[in-house]
Amino acid sequence: MAAGDFFEQLPAELLLIWHTLRIPLLLSAAALIAVARYVRHRSTAIKIVKIESPTEEKKIELRPEWLPENTTLLPGQQIATSLSKSSKPKKVPKIVRGQKKSPTRAQQKTAPVFNHTTDKIQPLVFFQSLSGTTERYASQLAKTLNDWIADAKPGASILEPQVHDISYIEYDDYFVSPPKSEDGTIKYFYLILLPSYNIDTVLQNFLDNLQETHNDFRIDTAPLSGLLGYSVFGFGDKEGWPTEEEGFCSQAREVDKWMARLTGRKRAYPLGMGDVKGDADARLEEWRTGVQEALLEIAAGRGLGEGVPGSGDAVESDEEDLDSAEGSDVEPVPNKPQKPKKNTQRVDDLEDLGRMMNSTSTSPASSTSSPIPIDFTTYTSTPSKPTTSTLPLKEMVPTSSPTHKALTKQGYTIIGSHSGVKICRWTKSALRGRGSCYKYSFYGIQSHLCMEATPSLSCSNKCVFCWRHGTNPVGTTWRWVTDPPEMIFDGITAAHYRKIKTMKGVPGVRAERFAEAMRIRHCALSLVGEPIFYPHINALINLMHSQRISTFLVCNAQHPAQLQSLVPVTQLYVSIDASDKESLRKIDRPLHRDFWDRFIACLDILRQRRFEQRTVFRLTLVKGFNMADEVRGYADLVQRALPGFVEVKGVTFCGTSTAGSAGLTMANVPFYEEVAEFVRQLAAELGRRGLPYGIAAEHAHSCCVLLADGERFKRNGRWATRIDYERFFDLYEGKVQGSRMQGGKVVGWRPEDYIGDETPEWALWENGGFDPRDVRVWRKGKGPKAVKEQGEAENERDKAVAVEI
Structure with missing residues (x-):
């Protein structure tokens, strides 16, 4: 029987009801189907993960294929999926672009303050040595400092120096964040003695760690700002590396640079350098005396003092200061014209053209x-x-x-x-x-x-x-x-x-x-x-x-x-x-x-x-x-x-x-x-x-x-x-x-x-006059290399013009 014949045999009342309610009925059926599908999906998901306890959270640790075996992940580095009754899907982290901002001067001043009446100073002497020379110097330095502390009796207690071999310490314990005492009254001061090597050693790993710590976006720009200060001394051999440019104490200079960045510019005394076959003992003695004076300043509550404005920001020592006085080899660039500020006061004694003065005064x-x-x-x-x-x-x-x-x-x-x-x-x-x-x-x-x-x-x-x-x-x-x-x-x-x-x-x-x-x-x-x-x-x-x-x-x-x-x-x-x-x-x-x-x-x-x-x-x-x-x-x-x-x-x-x-x-x-x-x-x-x-x-x-x-x-x-x-x-x-x-x-x-x-x-005349003991630092885009490159570029341009002609 055809479908048309079937509907013709239905009572007129049923046809009227269908035509009147068909749209609501269809919508209700669709909604019912959707609800049924959602309930089925939820019940399936719940059966996949078995929760052993209604109060415990189950963590599923995943190890990526690229992670080496026997690798221990730091807290915060663990890759895990946490599910619980109250858990919600986590949002995907946003991609952060740009550079980290260095801490401002005001932020640096918020570092832990040293109270010279109650706090104590703990000097830590770090060294790295292969042949034992630097270790001997480090031990002697610690002994000399201890004798000095006993004789000087500074206002705040300076504790007996502790010596640490960089080869055997955990970097995270000292160079990601400074150590902390139980009562918080001990503050730390770092002394770092380093040799120079032209081979891969633990010292290179130490350098890499300092650099990675500074560049790690998860770590603060100056994580060691809680230190009271630091100073570095390097040992080198001028027979092998006659100048700093050729590698003399190059690794000590690198450590000094990275420590300045990690501490927020807390260099307590300049980098010392000594030749192990020459003046190492004399240079180390000068450096030690300066460090002792810095410790006395801190112990008296005067801190590290004020530095030259802009001299110790995170840019650091591979950048030349702006030349601001006579004698610059850089072609001076005139300042942008500025409108003179109005001054309601006159500068004293301007252009006195010689009035005669007589003097008997009751003043x-x-x-x-x-x-x-x-x-x-x-x-x-x-x-x-x-x-x-x-x-x-x-x-x-x-x-x-x-x-x-x-x-x-x-x-x-x-x-x-x-x-x-x-x-x-x-x-x-x-x-x-x-x-x-x-x-x-x-x-x-x-x-x-x-x-x-x-x-x-x-x-x-x-x-x-x-x-x-x-x-x-x-x-x-x-x-x-x-x-x-x-x-x-x-x-x-x-x-x-x-x-x-x-x-x-x-x-x-x-x-x-x-x-x-x-x-x-x-x-x-x-x-x-x-x-x-x-x-x-x-x-x-x-x-x-x-x-x-x-x-x-x-x-x-x-x-x-x-x-x-x-x-x-x-x-x-x-x-x-x-x-x-x-x-x-x-x-x-x-x-x-x-x-x-x-x-x-x-x-x-x-x-x-x-x-x-x-x-x-x-x-x-x-x-x-x-x-x-x-x-x-x-x-x-x-x-x-x-x-x-x-x-x-x-x-x-x-x-x-x-x-x-x-x-x-x-x-x-x-x-x-x-x-x-x-x-x-x-x-x-x-x-x-x-x-x-x-x-x-x-x-x-x-x-x-x-x-x-x-x-x-x-x-x-x-x-x-x-x-x-x-x-x-x-x-x-x-x-x-x-x-x-x-x-x-x-x-x-x-x-x-x-x-x-x-x-x-x-x-002498026509020899330039620059002291060969020192190193000439050229501003970017200047110097012999830049002049040579510029001359070569001009020659190439002249040749091109000649060809066109």
């Missing part, structure tokens, strides 16, 4: 011990007599002044009210084994033994190339409260040592040079301002000489009376910034009306005193100001004063709005080749006049070349421009007799009496 500052202000506005053969004034004396740079704030921001430490000290860029470079300034090439002064200071922040010029950004005060007369020379000497030396100490955590600092730097041997009296302006300059110089600190004084040839009465210094500089009156006016912008008369008078005084002390002309070349067609003019000045030496240096652009307003831009900075060509022309001109000057030495890194008097500063036909400093002090103290005669009697010494060793071969 305590104008007591009889104060200097007598002298008017040098108009130079005559005899200084004008002091007159009286009702104006009270004031401080040159008050602590509340914007001048004080500006100089402090630039890194100066202000001593008293008118003196200052600053650590030189070359001091930092020498401490890191990256080269000293031109004074080492020319005169044998190692930069890390030199202090740069001034007893007068005020100057009577406003030179367009001044590095000091125009923030120091200027004036023509000394009219300020005067600090005694003893206070200045004590202040600048103490501040210099504090600044050196801040370098102990800087990456790359050499322990032996850091130890040497804690005894000042030389002082450059330049920095900022005019040092000869200070009324008691002779007393300050004598104080330095009594401590066997050599003096290099720089003046600007504007104070002839002070120059005439100056006691002999180790070496006297006069800045010669122009060859004629108009050029000098434009480049030095002097405040004295009779500046040219003063300038010439100073040259005449220099000629008279050239046999009493070493004299130097300092020429700073500024293209567009004092270079073009001025060789003959400079030769005239040299012929007039006959200095022992002539230093010719290219200007360094400071990139400030002050320099820009004076008309100085990058276009005024000469290339070294231009400076060298200028020196050749000047030497030729002096030769034509019969003057015995020749090109003696150079320091290309500083863009500086030295001319010297060949009759006075040559020995056996070879240049001898260096200084015998011990001989100078013996002459000063009268221990030996000089050779300066007058009326048939010895009346003093001459510069020839303290000539030092011959100028080294590497410092």
Whole structure:
């Protein structure tokens, strides 16, 4: 029977019900089927896993095929599936892209604080050794430290050092996180002694572990920041690896770098390095002494001290610091122009054009011990007599002044009210084994033994190339409260040592040079301002000489009376910034009306005193100001004063709005080749006049070349421009007799009496002048390799152009 016939035989009532309810009925049937399928699926899943206990959780451990046998997984590394009545499917981890952020300074300060009244210091000595040499040194170090602890009796207990062989420790116990004592009062300090190997040893595994820990995204960037500090000492063999570049103590340097990153920059003392066939014992003793001082600082609650800003971030020692001062071999890039900030206060004592000052004041500052202000506005053969004034004396740079704030921001430490000290860029470079300034090439002064200071922040010029950004005060007369020379000497030396100490955590600092730097041997009296302006300059110089600190004084040839009465210094500089009156006016912008008369008078005084002390002309070349067609003019000045030496240096652009307003831009900075060509022309001109000057030495890194008097500063036909400093002090103290005669009697010494060793071969003209003991660090994209690659690329481009033509 057909389907149509079947429906025709149904009652009309049933057909009506079907047509009315068919849609709801179909939907209900579909929903019922879906529910049945879901229940069936759930019941099947529950039967697969048997839960032994309603309260226990069953873990199914899975071992991937790539996991080696007998491998123990750390907690958190276990691969497991946990199921329970309350378990829910876990979400797939998101893919994290990018780099970990290094902890900020504020975050680093949240590390556990050492309480010097209750906490204890536990030194841990780690070593690795194959032949037993380093193990012997480590054991001896621990014994010596223990004896020192017993004798020193520091404020906080320093516990007996513990010695650990890196070959037998679990790295996770010491180098993923620091150890912890039960009561939390013991804090740890790491000392790591390492040899150098050119084969794979446990030491390489240790290095790999440090690197992997730092790069592991599951571990904090500085997991060892809870340490009180660390220091590393490396043993090497200079017969096999003569220099650091060739592998000397390379593994110790790597460990020092990675430990700095893992501890959040807690290098307590610079990396020490010793030659096992040479100076290892002496270098280790210096390093141990420095470590002991660091432990005493921590025990006293002073921590590790403050480091140079930006010097110890996670970038670390394979990166060169930004060059921020003179002498950079990198072509300077001018700063982006910035709108000058409005300042409602005026900088103190700007452009005082020589008001005459008279002094009788009821102010305590104008007591009889104060200097007598002298008017040098108009130079005559005899200084004008002091007159009286009702104006009270004031401080040159008050602590509340914007001048004080500006100089402090630039890194100066202000001593008293008118003196200052600053650590030189070359001091930092020498401490890191990256080269000293031109004074080492020319005169044998190692930069890390030199202090740069001034007893007068005020100057009577406003030179367009001044590095000091125009923030120091200027004036023509000394009219300020005067600090005694003893206070200045004590202040600048103490501040210099504090600044050196801040370098102990800087990456790359050499322990032996850091130890040497804690005894000042030389002082450059330049920095900022005019040092000869200070009324008691002779007393300050004598104080330095009594401590066997050599003096290099720089003046600007504007104070002839002070120059005439100056006691002999180790070496006297006069800045010669122009060859004629108009050029000098434009480049030095002097405040004295009779500046040219003063300038010439100073040259005449220099000629008279050239046999009493070493004299130097300092020429700073500024293209567009004092270079073009001025060789003959400079030769005239040299012929007039006959200095022992002539230093010719290219200007360094400071990139400030002050320099820009004076008309100085990058276009005024000469290339070294231009400076060298200028020196050749000047030497030729002096030769034509019969003057015995020749090109003696150079320091290309500083863009500086030295001319010297060949009759006075040559020995056996070879240049001898260096200084015998011990001989100078013996002459000063009268221990030996000089050779300066007058009326048939010895009346003093001459510069020839303290000539030092011959100028080294590497410092002579056309040899570059870079100390071979140090390592030249080039900025990225610079250096011989980059220059060679650039030249090859240019040659290829020229060939391609020729083919196209």
